[in-house]
Amino acid sequence: MNDPRLAHRLAQHRTVAAWLHYQVGAEKRASEKLQAAGEQVRAEQHATVVAYLEYLLKGERDTIGQLETQQAELGPIRFKLQPRTTTLPPHLHRADCWMAPTGGSTYDAHRARLAMNDAVLKVRACDACDPIPAIEEAERTGTASMDGP
């Protein structure tokens, strides 16, 4: 968390992984549609693209895992709350997410969990940085409560 270059690299790889994940789904749907329409050759072309994109996605996820390990060695993860707007509900981000608000307070995983569970706030998890696994990891490793009572 204390190395902005590491956080920036992680954010970039998460963005690429999210894009690849989306493309895999789109190519799979295209392949299934063509398969159902009896267009075997074109369906197989899309299936080949799916396999290649999944290979790239695995590489990105491996890199993200390595960077997260490096980041974990730097200290517990922090979170940020993006306030509600007229069109969007409040969103919870990892503090290093490119979509997180700049400046403002950061929160430990315990407070992030409280925000996520608040029935009135109705906080959503950011799709880009996917903060829930990081909250669960902090809870599992006993690093969730770092801010005191």
Ligand SMILES: [Zn+2]
């Ligand atoms: Zn985010």
